[in-house]
Amino acid sequence: MSAILPPSERIWWKQPIDRAEGTWVAIALVWCLIMFFMMPYWHVYGKQNYKGEAYRTTPAAFSVKVEEMVQNHTVRHVTDRNIPVVRPPAGSDVYLLARLWDWYPALELRKGETYRLHMSSMDWQHGFSLQPLNINMQILPGYETVITITPDSSGEFTIVCNEYCGILHHQMLGKIYVVD
The missing domain is CATH 1.20.5 (Single alpha-helices involved in coiled-coils or other helix-helix interfaces)
Incomplete structure (x- = not known):
């Protein structure tokens, strides 16, 4: 046939x-x-x-939380844009803000300690991709996404935006430093 x-x-x-x-x-x-x-x-x-949570928020309210954390826990500044590196105490709430074309602030976490990472966008939908671990999440404006993380290896990890967010999308990079 x-x-x-x-x-x-x-x-x-x-x-x-x-x-x-x-x-x-x-x-x-x-x-x-x-x-x-x-x-x-x-x-x-x-x-x-991720087994996280999501809460409604406003960009203004989330920005206040981020700036309070930056004021209390900044240890140094990096890059030519003078981005603060924040070292929050173990077990605390850590805030990471996504905005055109920036992840703010850079984080310094301790290996083996647990943190609650809060993320939100100030403007558009962004993608949180932690490399080289291949952790992917969508970060939306108006929502505070919360995940519990425990870094298990030291090093420098790059946060990449994997949702197209505009002309400088390819430059939207952030850092998480994990120290012993």
């Missing part, structure tokens, strides 16, 4: 199936079942899905 020519009988499901075609249908079905059961399993045991 050829797939190019129309079937001689109009009831196509009563036509015999070729062995190769049946094999591929069986492989596809098995793969679909594997993926169907792996998705909920990975959601629970994969440790990649």
